[in-house]
Amino acid sequence: MSGGVDSSVAAYLLLEQGRHCAGATMRLYRNEDIGLPRFHSCCAQQDIEDAAEVAFQLDIPHRVLDLTAEFREQVIQRFVQGYERGDTPNPCIDCNRYLKFDRLLHIARQEGLVYLATGHYARIVYDRSTGRYLLKKAADTHKDQSYVLYRMTQEQLAHTQFPLGELQKEQVRALAERLGFVNARKHDSQDICFVPDGDYAHFLEQYTGIRYPDGDLLDQAGRTVGRHHGAVRYTLGQRRGLGLAMGAPVYVCGKCMRCNTVTVGPESALYARGLLAEDMNWIIDPPSVPFRVQAKIRYRQAEQWATVTAASETWARLEFDTPQRAVTPGQSAVLYRGDLVLGGGTIREAISL
Known part of the structure; x- marks a missing residue:
């Protein structure tokens, strides 16, 4: 129960x-983990009270489980390390992977409970023909959260329920x-929970104590055209x-963290x-030959047709029918067939035109 309306209704x-x-x-x-004064009113405490x-x-x-140490190690540290190596990480995926559907499910099973239920908008079905649990999009396509759930394992899917999967948000x-729930009209959370003001670069500097140095802005020929104010600030x-x-609009099209450019x-x-994706997780049986998929390379993107080749159990190569804009290392490529989630992985490298 996150304190939001969705998990509250799921419990009901x-x-x-x-x-x-x-x-x-x-x-x-x-508060001190995210740079707020100890006495500052924190949204996390209000969520617990709701x-x-x-x-x-x-x-x-109702129990409050102190998972601050695990969250710091598995989510915040990965977030910081990702930005410092030039990636753009998605901490919500790591939170689901390491805390909600791993640590929290483990605690539930220790308590003798059979299932973990959350307020996510997605569906789980059992396929008798294959003996596998499948992850599907929610009935409410505007609220579907299957993209951030693609890392779920068969064991986790077997012991998880999403009661809102067939409902509309309204x-x-x-x-x-x-x-009469106190949170009936509570706004949905949009930002990274531990960066409530959205200024992730400020959070990185506050958390690490590092002042990320200025460096050169380069054009594609390698000529210096200006100065940047810390490469972590640019995506x-x-x-x-x-x-x-x-003389014409320009965009960030690359970073070298080693050279600070x-x-x-x-x-x-x-x-x-x-693109090349690493750390693949397959919800279906891993494919042995190239096959057609619809892929999302960011949460709010519409699926794009592509051909996927599994280079190994943990690596895959995607070739898009139509070139894609800003294929970003650290984000996730999630593969679909209709409303079925096939699997996904972390983008490691874009394949240029």
């Missing part, structure tokens, strides 16, 4: 099915209002904040015909 729906439920809220960080109030209303036990809010495809007047170029330089 399970109780309506006659399930025995216990609520758990993960404490993931404290979850506890809903649990009280539903008359179910139905969930209406039900929460009818029940692939970025146009704003470059401070350059070059950021390369800019025209928008055409951002397009790639494919």
Whole structure:
């Protein structure tokens, strides 16, 4: 129970099915972890209080689990290390991978509970013909969260339930209002939870104590055209904040963290015909031959047709039918067939035109 409306309604729906439920809220960080004063009102504490109030209303036990150490190691540290090597990481995927569906599920099983249920918008079905559990998109395509769930294993899928998978968001809010939940109209979280103001570069400097040094902005020929203010502040495809007047729009099209340089170029330089993905997780049986998929290379992107070749159990190569803009290392490439999630991996390298 995150403190939001979705997990609250999920708990109610399970109780309506006659399930025995216990609520758990993960404490993931404290103010000092994210650079806030200890006395500052923190959204994380408010979330815990909202979850506890809903649990009280539903008359179910509620626990707060202190997972701050695990979150710091498995999510915040990976986030920092990713940016420092030039990637653009997605910490929500790591949180799901290492905490929600690993550590939290393990705790639930230790308590004698059979399933972990969350308020995610996605569906899990069992395929009797293959003996595998499958992950599918939610009925509400506008709220579908299958992209951030692609790392789930067969064991995790077998012991997880998504009660909201067949519902529309409007139905969930209406039900929460009818029940009088304190969070019925609470806004959905949009930003990285431990970077509440969205300024991830400031968070990196505050967290690490490092002042990331200025360096050269280069054009595609390697000529210096300006200065940047720390390479971690720049992401692939970025146009704003470059401070350059070059007669035509330019975009960040590459970074070298070792040399502390950021390369800019025209928008055409951002397009790639494919990518290499590492650390693959397959929800279906891993393919042995190239096959057609629909792929997303960022959360809000529409799926794009591509051909995938599994180079090994952990590496895959995607070739897109249409060149894609800003294929970004550190983000995830998630593969679909219709509403079925096939698997995915972390983008390591773009394949240029």
